[in-house]
Amino acid sequence: MQPSYHDFISEPAKRMPRSDIREILRVVEKGNVISLAGGLPDPRVFPLEELEEISREVLLKHGDKALQYSPTRGIRLFREILAEYMGKRGIPVSDPDEIIVTVGSQQAIYLTALTLLNPGDIVVVESPGYLAALNVFKIVRAEMVGIPLDEDGMDTNILEDKLRSLSSQGRKPKLLYTVPTAQNPSGVTMSMERRKHLLELASQYDFLIVEDDPYSYFLYEPVDFKPLKQMDKEGRVIYLSTASKILAPGLRLGWAIGPREIIDYMELAKQNMDLHTPSLSQYIAGEAFRRGIIDKNIPRIVSLYKEKRDVMLKALEEYFPEGSKWVKPIGGFFTFVYLPRGVDTKKLLPEAVDRGVAYVPGRNFFPHGGGENTLRLNFSFPPAEKIEEGIRILGKLFKEKLA
């Protein structure tokens, strides 16, 4: 007799966060819909010819290693190259063993949460915050405290109030997760003043900070900022980054930089999870860093995305209902729009898809609910003319609903 599979599913699996819009977006990927929902790089930024040359050389010269098992923490040579590259970007790495190489930065988030958070531990997040991180914090059953953002990033005065009130109950967060530069989903960047304040608070209330930084490598405007990791005097910041946006996501390479003791535990967790990150990807990306292909690629990335961003911002001005608000993102892949009250973006998604455009409703990014009138829009992937067309269709839909 066929077993009743559902009876075999574990409680942790049943609690796994599910996206109610995933099915609808899955349909979108197949059809003729303009998708402003994804978060994909434009494939035109992939340095194809260089990678083809590198992969040929890697296989011919180092094939015995690039195709072999390799250490859980990451290939030593790749971590040395990363340490040097990070150093040039102002992220101090005193030893390559402060780095663990992961299967994308998603795994770095997962390993950080697994290593540091017990069920019930408090983790501070941005509201709205990066969805895939919020989901991981749900999985480890942490208690999320969301702090609102404004144009200068996470409001550290509200954070301080919250820390004080938790402290009066004898509680404190263990971890604070932030994307301080070109935040996902909102596009905002934390001011230097707030960065300083945040580090002071981490010291005063004794918590660690996870700085997730996929985007600071390619900015569309001059911005005065330093990575939190660089400003960190006490060793409180775990820095996460990825090659997905500056090279290619299909290699699945991310990394975490942090105190050795914490990285040791992350390595232990990763060993049981997948043994190690693909060796071939590490060899290829290592060569791309070493040969300066990434640095050479960044101006192309900036000019391509900046143009698309500007198309989107112009279209938003032109077509979106009066009273809508968004930030001009200085980096990253997204804008986040606050529509006038009365529009429910989740309810409207099927109608939008019927009219040929998809987006991500914003409510999922808010850890404590709300955000019914918000949506996240991607400008990195679609062609410029599709961005313009998509925004026009959405603007018309939202205006009709508000009328």
Added chain:
Amino acid sequence: MQPSYHDFISEPAKRMPRSDIREILRVVEKGNVISLAGGLPDPRVFPLEELEEISREVLLKHGDKALQYSPTRGIRLFREILAEYMGKRGIPVSDPDEIIVTVGSQQAIYLTALTLLNPGDIVVVESPGYLAALNVFKIVRAEMVGIPLDEDGMDTNILEDKLRSLSSQGRKPKLLYTVPTAQNPSGVTMSMERRKHLLELASQYDFLIVEDDPYSYFLYEPVDFKPLKQMDKEGRVIYLSTASKILAPGLRLGWAIGPREIIDYMELAKQNMDLHTPSLSQYIAGEAFRRGIIDKNIPRIVSLYKEKRDVMLKALEEYFPEGSKWVKPIGGFFTFVYLPRGVDTKKLLPEAVDRGVAYVPGRNFFPHGGGENTLRLNFSFPPAEKIEEGIRILGKLFKEKLA
């Protein structure tokens, strides 16, 4: 002030199984020691030139996809190729959605455990059993029940007794994990009779079976066996496999084939863990399957490993103490030796390394302790002359201790 990192480590991380011999083996990898401890393929089996040609073509023709994000479950094309290849090997796949592509089969084990096991659930394992799987079952806090092996694999009569006794307490296992063909660490293969018996027991006592099969593709002797998955009439078997031994482990490709509902949950868990398996690895391996490179490679693999196996078996006969026992493995990478009582292989490891040879003490493979007099020996990686020399040195050491 620098935080006290240890206070931040989560309880699950602190409980993570640690290998007490890992440090010693780490030293081995660097030095001049003959390592019979690892589990690496011989790099001479990597089809380097073919992979170089494939990777060039993949990047030039499909670079926009091979370098891009791809679905969590695995690239559809790769799953179709796998489904066809598995079909030819007698593993029925009625739909590619019954397959999830993982970062090595280690991740397939991890996802299976996460998806199916609650803390306290019973999982039946082989004793000795595959260490990396035992560790995963510890992490999810399952209760392990070890069933001894003999030359015909897991003793299903002992299993039946155990099931009956559990049943009388109102309990039953949820899962049974086995490497039925060329088992790791013991090298034994489950007889057809026992395979039938095992499936009957799974039906009678209503549990699922995880069949982990890295080795059946390249056997050194003719053996009469069918995969459990092929014999399974009720849909109780989840089949795991990997490209690590037949192609290259550095690509990190594994897969699980099972009931759609279970694979759906595994996909959900994987999404939060690392988003997806590297696209480039999937494109490269897909082409290697499609072009018949793996099938062409298998006779080379067989002849290379069979020769090394025979060198090891001959040396064991010649140099190991009287009263030692081992199985002649028909596949896989290992032999497992039972020395006469009185030798403690874990205590002797540092001395063996001093004399220039490393191995893995067998006790870690026994879920309920014991096995002090056992060791696992790898023959796939070291050159034939090193195997002979290593066994000679070990034989001398053990004989001295027994004298």
